[in-house]
Amino acid sequence: MISRISHPWWKDATIYQVYPASFKDSNGDGWGDIPGLVSKLDYLSTLGVDVVWLSPMFESPQADMGYDISDYQKVYAPYGTVEDVDSLVEGCHSRGMKLILDLVVNHTSKEHEWFKESRSSKDNPKRNWYIWKPARYDQDGNRRPPTNWRSYFAGGTWTWDELTQEYYLHLYASDQPDLNWDNEACRQAIYDNAMRFWLDRGVDGFRVDTVNKYSKRTEFVDAKMTDPNSEWQQAPEMWCNGPRIHEFLKEMNTEVLDHYDTVTVGELSNTPAPRQVLDYVSAGERELDMVFQFDMIRLGTGDGFGSKYDFQPWKLTTLKTFVERWQKFIEGTDGWTTVFCENHDNGRAVSRFGNDSLVQHWETSAKMIALWQATLTGTLFLYQGQEIGMTNMPRNWPIEEYKDIESNNFYQEAEQSGDPERVEKVMNGLQILARDHSRIPFQWDDSPHGGFTAPDATPWMRAHDDYPKINAAKQLRDPKSVLSFYRDMLKLRKDYADVFVHGTFDLLDSKNEKVFSYVKTSSLDTQKRALVVLNFSADEMVISETVGALIKEMGQRVLIATSPSLQSEQTGDDRTFLLGAYEGRIYIDH
Incomplete structure (x- = not known):
C-alpha cells in the first residue's frame, strides 16, 4: 500500500485545467478533442505545468457540458476514444x-443505464441507487x-416520473439525477466504474466534483422561506456536509485511492468555516488532499441561488480577508490548501480582479494577477487561457x-418574471460572472477562430473578437508578454x-x-522572506509607510x-515608493 501522506508530489505542482470542448480541435468539427490536447502538451510542459486536469470527456448527452455522464467508461465521441486518453x-x-x-459521482445523466433501470419500476434492484420520493x-x-x-440551475430539485409515479431528486438539472450514496451497492459500482477503471489505465488522480453533497439529510423537509418571490427556496444545509460525508470519503480512500499514488482535490461549496474545511483536508483524516474553497472566487455573486447573478461590487479589503483566511488556516496543521482565481465555472480573472481594457491596463493587470497567484501558499491551479490573459466575452454579445x-x-427565469429591471440585472451579472466566459475557444493564433479549429469550421462557441490581439502565438x-x-x-x-509554495503568509x-501587500516567510529559514506588493487599482499609488519601511529594511x-524598469537587483530612485496602475513587485531579503 502506498502512503499518500509521505509522498506529496502534488504540493509543489502547478496544475492546469483543460476544458476539452474549447482547448484545441484537431479534426475541424468545431469541438475541441483529446488529440488536440495531446498536440499541445509541449506548450504546457514549456509553460511549467506539472499536472494536466482534464474536465469531463466521458460519454454524455451534454446537457451540462459533460457533467451529466451516461457512461463512465466511454469517451464522448467528438472528444475521441479511450485509446486517445491512453495516448494522453x-x-x-x-x-x-x-x-x-x-470525478463526477454526485449524479449521473438520466441517460445512464443505472438510472434507466432505476426508473423502470419500483422493485428494480437499482431503484434505490437514486433518490425517489412520493x-x-x-x-x-x-x-x-x-x-x-431550489436547484443550482433555477427551478426546483424534483422531477415527476409518470411511469413509477414518484419524484426523483436532482440538485442541478433534471437531466442530472442524484445518486444515492447511502446505498452500498451503488457506492461500490462508483468505485469500480468511475475510479478503478481510469486509475488502472495510469490516470494520476481526480478533481472531485461537488464532493460534499454525497450525503443528504434524509428528513426531506422544506427549507425556510428566504425568497418570498419564489416557491423554490435555497437549501444547501439539506445536502452539503451531510451526516455520512466523512464516512464516505474515508471509505473511498480505503477501497480505492490508498492503493494508487494519486492526488485528489475536492470542490467544496457552502463550507465557510476553516475548522470544517480542515476536516476534509487533514492528512490524518485521509479523505482529500486539498479542496477548492470558493469565498474569494465568488466575490460579486449573490447567494449562489436566486440572486447569484445580481452582481455586487466588492472591496479589496474583502478579498484580502478571504485570501488571508485560506492562507493561514493550514498553519500549524496537517492540512493543505489550493491557489486559484479561474476555473470553468467563473468569469475570467483579468476581467474580474484586474482590468481588461486593451487600450490601457489589460497586460499589466494580467501580469499582476500572475504575480499574486504564484506567490501564495498551496498547490497552484491555472485555467486554460489564464496564462495569456484571456478576457470575458464582449459585453455587446447577446x-x-x-x-x-x-x-x-437564470435569464429565462428573469424573463418569465415580467420584470424588465430583473432581466437587465441578470444580464449585467451574466456579462461579468457567467460560466460561459471561461468556455469560449482558446486563442492560439490570429487565424480564423483564433486557431482553435479549421478556418471553415463552425466552433461550438464563438471565438472572442479580440483573438487577433490576445493569442498564444503572438x-x-x-519575451515581455503575459x-x-x-x-x-x-x-x-x-x-x-x-x-x-510552503511559506507562511502575513498580511x-x-x-x-x-x-494588497503581504510577507511570505520561508518554511525552512525564518530569516528568508519575500514582500509582495500589488496595486489592484488603475491609480498610481504611493506605498504606505509600513510597507516602505520594510522595503528599506530588505x-x-x-x-x-511587472514593470520592466524595476527588473533589477536593486533600485533606489523615486519610483521605489510609487506603484503604477496594476503594478506588482516582489522584494526579497535573502
Missing part, C-alpha cells in the same frame, strides 16, 4: 507531467414535490451567444518553493482598499516586477 496519459508521463480527470398534495388535492428546495444551461435558465514571440511572465513566475515559484495594511532588492 503516455504523452503526459513521457514529459514528466501527470494527468487527473474529473408526491405531496395540497389542500386542494394538487400534486406537489416532496420539498420546496444572450444567444451564452450556451451554458445555468446562464440560460505572446510566444514576445505568457512569458507566467513562465517566469512559475519557474520562480519552484526556485523559491520554501517561500512561495500588511489590511485596510488599504487599493494596494535593501530594496526587487526579485521580479
Whole structure:
C-alpha cells in the first residue's frame, strides 16, 4: 500500500485545467478533442505545468457540458476514444507531467443505464441507487414535490416520473439525477466504474466534483422561506456536509485511492468555516488532499441561488480577508490548501480582479494577477487561457451567444418574471460572472477562430473578437508578454518553493482598499522572506509607510516586477515608493 501522506508530489505542482470542448480541435468539427490536447502538451510542459486536469470527456448527452455522464467508461465521441486518453496519459508521463480527470459521482445523466433501470419500476434492484420520493398534495388535492428546495440551475430539485409515479431528486438539472450514496451497492459500482477503471489505465488522480453533497439529510423537509418571490427556496444545509460525508470519503480512500499514488482535490461549496474545511483536508483524516474553497472566487455573486447573478461590487479589503483566511488556516496543521482565481465555472480573472481594457491596463493587470497567484501558499491551479490573459466575452454579445444551461435558465427565469429591471440585472451579472466566459475557444493564433479549429469550421462557441490581439502565438514571440511572465513566475515559484509554495503568509495594511501587500516567510529559514506588493487599482499609488519601511529594511532588492524598469537587483530612485496602475513587485531579503 502506498502512503499518500509521505509522498506529496502534488504540493509543489502547478496544475492546469483543460476544458476539452474549447482547448484545441484537431479534426475541424468545431469541438475541441483529446488529440488536440495531446498536440499541445509541449506548450504546457514549456509553460511549467506539472499536472494536466482534464474536465469531463466521458460519454454524455451534454446537457451540462459533460457533467451529466451516461457512461463512465466511454469517451464522448467528438472528444475521441479511450485509446486517445491512453495516448494522453503516455504523452503526459513521457514529459514528466501527470494527468487527473474529473470525478463526477454526485449524479449521473438520466441517460445512464443505472438510472434507466432505476426508473423502470419500483422493485428494480437499482431503484434505490437514486433518490425517489412520493408526491405531496395540497389542500386542494394538487400534486406537489416532496420539498420546496431550489436547484443550482433555477427551478426546483424534483422531477415527476409518470411511469413509477414518484419524484426523483436532482440538485442541478433534471437531466442530472442524484445518486444515492447511502446505498452500498451503488457506492461500490462508483468505485469500480468511475475510479478503478481510469486509475488502472495510469490516470494520476481526480478533481472531485461537488464532493460534499454525497450525503443528504434524509428528513426531506422544506427549507425556510428566504425568497418570498419564489416557491423554490435555497437549501444547501439539506445536502452539503451531510451526516455520512466523512464516512464516505474515508471509505473511498480505503477501497480505492490508498492503493494508487494519486492526488485528489475536492470542490467544496457552502463550507465557510476553516475548522470544517480542515476536516476534509487533514492528512490524518485521509479523505482529500486539498479542496477548492470558493469565498474569494465568488466575490460579486449573490447567494449562489436566486440572486447569484445580481452582481455586487466588492472591496479589496474583502478579498484580502478571504485570501488571508485560506492562507493561514493550514498553519500549524496537517492540512493543505489550493491557489486559484479561474476555473470553468467563473468569469475570467483579468476581467474580474484586474482590468481588461486593451487600450490601457489589460497586460499589466494580467501580469499582476500572475504575480499574486504564484506567490501564495498551496498547490497552484491555472485555467486554460489564464496564462495569456484571456478576457470575458464582449459585453455587446447577446444572450444567444451564452450556451451554458445555468446562464440560460437564470435569464429565462428573469424573463418569465415580467420584470424588465430583473432581466437587465441578470444580464449585467451574466456579462461579468457567467460560466460561459471561461468556455469560449482558446486563442492560439490570429487565424480564423483564433486557431482553435479549421478556418471553415463552425466552433461550438464563438471565438472572442479580440483573438487577433490576445493569442498564444503572438505572446510566444514576445519575451515581455503575459505568457512569458507566467513562465517566469512559475519557474520562480519552484526556485523559491520554501517561500512561495510552503511559506507562511502575513498580511500588511489590511485596510488599504487599493494596494494588497503581504510577507511570505520561508518554511525552512525564518530569516528568508519575500514582500509582495500589488496595486489592484488603475491609480498610481504611493506605498504606505509600513510597507516602505520594510522595503528599506530588505535593501530594496526587487526579485521580479511587472514593470520592466524595476527588473533589477536593486533600485533606489523615486519610483521605489510609487506603484503604477496594476503594478506588482516582489522584494526579497535573502
